[in-house]
Amino acid sequence: xxxxxxxxxxxxxxxxxxxxxxxxxxxxxxxxxxxxxxxxxxxxxxxxxxxxxxxxxxxxxxxxxxxxxxxxxxxxxxxxxxxxxxxxxxxxxxxxxxxxxxxxxxxxxxxxxxxxxxxxxxxxxxxxxxxxxxxxxxxxxxxxxxxxxxxxxxxxxxxxxxxxxxxxxxxxxxxxxxxxxxxxxxxxxxxxxxxxxxxxxxxxxxxxxxxxxxxxxxxxxxx
Numbered sequence: 001x002x003x004x005x006x007x008x009x010x011x012x013x014x015x016x017x018x019x020x021x022x023x024x025x026x027x028x029x030x031x032x033x034x035x036x037x038x039x040x041x042x043x044x045x046x047x048x049x050x051x052x053x054x055x056x057x058x059x060x061x062x063x064x065x066x067x068x069x070x071x072x073x074x075x076x077x078x079x080x081x082x083x084x085x086x087x088x089x090x091x092x093x094x095x096x097x098x099x100x101x102x103x104x105x106x107x108x109x110x111x112x113x114x115x116x117x118x119x120x121x122x123x124x125x126x127x128x129x130x131x132x133x134x135x136x137x138x139x140x141x142x143x144x145x146x147x148x149x150x151x152x153x154x155x156x157x158x159x160x161x162x163x164x165x166x167x168x169x170x171x172x173x174x175x176x177x178x179x180x181x182x183x184x185x186x187x188x189x190x191x192x193x194x195x196x197x198x199x200x201x202x203x204x205x206x207x208x209x210x211x212x213x214x215x216x217x218x219x220x221x222x223x
Contacts (some may be wrong), residue, residue, distance in 0.1 A: 003206050005154050009175055019185035023049040024132060027056065034108035034133040041128050042093055042120045043101045046085035049188070055081040059094075066106045070098035075092055093120030110134045112172050123161055131177040139164050139171065140180040144187025151191070153208055 003011075021029075027040045044052040059080045063069040072080075079089040096119040101107065108129065109115055115126035119181065123141075130138035141160040149155045155166040171179065191199050198204050 003152075003203070004087045005170060006172060006175075008152065008154075008203075009171075009182060011202060012186055013178070015190075016182055018184040020049070022181060023053045023056070023190075024128060025181050026053075028132040032133075034110075034129065036060060036064075037133040038108050038118075038121075038125075038129050039069075039094065039097075041125045042090055043081060043084050045090075045120075045125070051084055055084045066098055068099055069094065084223065090120060108133065110136060110200065112138070123164065127164070128180060131180070135177065137173050137176040139167050139176045141167070142184065143193075144191075145180055145183045147193060148183055148187055148191055151207070174189050 020054070024037060024040050024044055027033075028037050031037070036056070040056045042054055043059075047055075059077070062074065062076070062080060063072055069077075074091055074095050077094050078087060079088060081087050081094070084090060098106070100118050104114070110130065110133075112123075112126050112130060115121050115129060116123070121129075127138040128140040131140055135166040141164040143160070146157070146160040146163045149163055149167065150157060154170065155163050157166055159161045166180070173184075187193075190201055198207070
C-alpha cells in the first residue's frame with residue numbers, strides 16, 4: 001500500500017472541502033438539534049441527499065420538535081416525508097419515536113446502547129447521531145465508507161459493522177467523528193460505485209482498485 005490510512009484521510013479532507021456537504025451534516029451545522037439530526041438521519045437511509053433535504057424541511061416545518069411530531073397523524077407524516085426510500089417504514093418509526101423517547105424526557109439519548117433501542121435506529125444511525133449531534137467519538141460506517149475502505153484495502157470486511165470494528169483498531173480516534181463526512185462526499189461525487197470519475201481523481205495513480213468492474217461487483221454484493 002503506497003498511501004497510509006492517515007495520509008489518505010488528510011488528503012481526502014482537503015479534496016472534499018468544496019464538495020457537496022452531506023445533508024445530515026448540513027442540518028447539524030444549521031440547528032445543533034439532536035432531534036432534527038436523528039430524524040434526518042432516519043430519513044436519509046437509502047435516499048438521495050436532495051430528497052432527504054426536501055422531506056426533512058417539510059417535516060420540520062410541521063414538527064420542529066418531538067412534541068409537535070407526536071401531534072401529527074401517521075397519514076400526515078407519510079405525506080410529508082414521501083418520497084424518501086422506504087417511506088412507509090420510516091413513517092412507522094417516526095410515529096413510534098415520541099413514545100420511545102419518553103424514558104429520556106423527550107430528549108435524544110447520547111449513549112449508543114440507548115440510541116439502538118429507538119425505532120429505525122441501527123449502528124450507522126446511532127454512531128452518526130453520537131458524532132454529529134453530540135461530538136462523541138464514534139465511527140459511522142455507511143455504504144460509501146464500507147465500500148471505499150475495502151477498495152483501498154485498509155480493511156477486508158463483508159459488512160459495514162465489521163468495517164466499523166476494523167476501523168476502530170486502525171483509525172486514530174481524532175478522525176472518528178469526521179470520517180463519514182469526509183468519505184461520503186467522495187463516494188457520492190468522485191469514487192462512485194458505478195461510473196467512478198477515476199480520470200479526475202486525486203488518487204488515480206495510487207488507487208489499488210481502479211477497475212470499474214471491481215467497484216461494480218463490490219457494490220452488487222452489498223445490495
